[in-house]
Amino acid sequence: MIKFTGVTKEYLKTGAALKQVSFHIARGQFAFLTGHSGAGKTTALRLIYLAERPTAGEVRVSGFSTARAGPREIPRLRRRLGIVFQDFQLLEDRTAEENVAFALEVTGARHTTIRPRVMRVLTQVGLAGKANQYPRELSGGEQQRVAIARARVNDPVVLLADEPTGNLDERATRGIFQLLKDINASGTAVLMATHDLDLVRSMDAHLIELQQGEVVYDSAEDAAGRQPVAP
Amino acid sequence: MSLVLRETALAFRRAPLLSALSVTTIAFSLFVFGLFGLVAVNIQRAIGNVAERVEVVAYLKRGTPLQAVALAAADIEAFPEVESVQHVTEQEALARARRDLREFQDIFQDLETNPLPASLDVRLRPAFRDVQRAAAVAERLAALAIVDDVRYGREWVEKLDRLRNIAGAVGTVVGAAFALVAIIIIGTTIRMAVLHRSREIAIMRLVGATDGFIRRPFLLEGILKGLLGGVLAVGLSYGGYALIDAYLLRASFFTAAQATLGVAAGGFIGLVGSLVSVGRHLRST
Numbered sequence: 001m002i003k004f005t006g007v008t009k010e011y012l013k014t015g016a017a018l019k020q021v022s023f024h025i026a027r028g029q030f031a032f033l034t035g036h037s038g039a040g041k042t043t044a045l046r047l048i049y050l051a052e053r054p055t056a057g058e059v060r061v062s063g064f065s066t067a068r069a070g071p072r073e074i075p076r077l078r079r080r081l082g083i084v085f086q087d088f089q090l091l092e093d094r095t096a097e098e099n100v101a102f103a104l105e106v107t108g109a110r111h112t113t114i115r116p117r118v119m120r121v122l123t124q125v126g127l128a129g130k131a132n133q134y135p136r137e138l139s140g141g142e143q144q145r146v147a148i149a150r151a152r153v154n155d156p157v158v159l160l161a162d163e164p165t166g167n168l169d170e171r172a173t174r175g176i177f178q179l180l181k182d183i184n185a186s187g188t189a190v191l192m193a194t195h196d197l198d199l200v201r202s203m204d205a206h207l208i209e210l211q212q213g214e215v216v217y218d219s220a221e222d223a224a225g226r227q228p229v230a231p
Numbered sequence: 232m233s234l235v236l237r238e239t240a241l242a243f244r245r246a247p248l249l250s251a252l253s254v255t256t257i258a259f260s261l262f263v264f265g266l267f268g269l270v271a272v273n274i275q276r277a278i279g280n281v282a283e284r285v286e287v288v289a290y291l292k293r294g295t296p297l298q299a300v301a302l303a304a305a306d307i308e309a310f311p312e313v314e315s316v317q318h319v320t321e322q323e324a325l326a327r328a329r330r331d332l333r334e335f336q337d338i339f340q341d342l343e344t345n346p347l348p349a350s351l352d353v354r355l356r357p358a359f360r361d362v363q364r365a366a367a368v369a370e371r372l373a374a375l376a377i378v379d380d381v382r383y384g385r386e387w388v389e390k391l392d393r394l395r396n397i398a399g400a401v402g403t404v405v406g407a408a409f410a411l412v413a414i415i416i417i418g419t420t421i422r423m424a425v426l427h428r429s430r431e432i433a434i435m436r437l438v439g440a441t442d443g444f445i446r447r448p449f450l451l452e453g454i455l456k457g458l459l460g461g462v463l464a465v466g467l468s469y470g471g472y473a474l475i476d477a478y479l480l481r482a483s484f485f486t487a488a489q490a491t492l493g494v495a496a497g498g499f500i501g502l503v504g505s506l507v508s509v510g511r512h513l514r515s516t
Contacts, residue, residue, distance in 0.1 A: 049437070072441075079439035089434050093245050105234055106440035150438065 082151025457501020
């Protein structure tokens with residue numbers, strides 16, 4: 001469903017962020033993308049939602065290919081993805097409900113269907129009672145829940161999370177992580193970039209480790225580098 | 232559509248200061264252009280008033296029968312350039328000279344015979360009040376059998392022509408410069424509004440908004456700000472005009488059509504400014 005084939009991404013100023021990266025994340029999987037800061041995790045995610053194009057190689061996401069997708073297809077791809085960031089990326093002057101509804105409005109969803117769907121996902125993330133509050137009135141963990149609700153409201157095939165717990169304390173981190181696992185349990189694939197090894201160790205999930213732009217470990221292939229045993 | 236309206240209203244409500252600033256900036260740039268426009272309009276009107284006096288006078292041979300004059304006058308009136316023809320008899324010419332040329336009153340008073348010839352005073356239509364047309368009409372009049380001599384104040388009309396050309400050229404160049412400055416200032420203001428919301432635009436894109444969807448509220452916002460600025464500019468220009476008219480010199484204001492055109496131009500500049508600013512922003516991110 002997400003397939004990197006020999007992907008290299010070079011920047012003019014900083015050089016190669018990814019070198020010959022190949023991996024595959026299957027439908028419905030929970031996968032971790034780990035590595036130190038600057039290992040290339042964020043670049044890999046940006047390639048998935050087509051904020052960047054690879055210098056070489058190909059990224060395929062749910063039927064879209066970086067080799068073929070034109071600019072007009074980018075919005076169509078993003079509506080099938082849910083994206084969550086470390087800094088939440090909420091609109092400060094809209095309430096939690098409006099932030100979530102926004103993701104539906106841009107797709108041209110029917111007005112009458114928006115509110116019920118928004119309230120449903122806000123309930124799922126445990127924020128039904130705070131729908132009318134603005135981001136500044138919410139804690140970090142709650143803001144991230146709004147962001148997750150927004151990412152989820154379009155029923156994405158995969159949820160991309162870039163250090164979603166990076167700004168949160170331990171308790172909020174556990175809550176968000178549990179939420180991501182719940183979402184995965186309902187059938188949505190989750191790809192989470194993190195350098196929190198405690199989280200990674202706490203779960204038996206697909207693990208891809210990047211180091212200086214290269215894949216140094218992929219649990220889907222065994223240590224000797226032979227073909228994957230279970231994709 | 233209702234979503235676009237709501238987003239536009241939201242943009243005004245969320246950044247009232249910036250919105251007010253853009254509207255004011257647009258208003259003042261259009262106001263400067265409007266003041267220039269007022270000057271241009273008034274100069275044009277003044278020239279028009281002077282040009283009204285462009286007249287070709289055909290002096291008639293002595294003793295031309297009235298019937299022949301009437302026939303000739305009818306022919307001349309049928310010329311495409313001609314607005315009206317007036318027959319001035321010898322007595323009327325003398326009376327006019329006595330009235331208009333007071334300093335020579337004594338001379339005219341003591342005359343035993345009337346030395347002034349009768350004439351046909353030919354007024355040209357507004358579009359034909361220039362040297363070439365006046366000369367062409369004069370030439371045709373001179374060819375008539377009853378006409379002795381033709382005058383149309385050639386040098387004076389030539390000067391008028393030159394003045395008209397200069398006013399036209401200066402007006403076009405200065406007007407274009409003012410319009411360009413207004414467009415640049417307005418474009419910059421709108422660019423500020425776009426940058427102010429760049430984070431929002433980035434988030435819209437992340438959740439899958441198309442560029443068209445992102446652009447629409449900005450375009451509507453640009454048009455509205457431009458129209459508001461235009462209305463304000465017309466108001467300011469009217470204030471300026473009223474002051475000048477009351478304390479400096481008699482002036483005239485824009486016609487309703489010109490004022491409407493000014494407001495529409497504000498809206499148009501707002502639209503183009505937003506189109507360029509948002510387009511550039513969307514392409515660069």
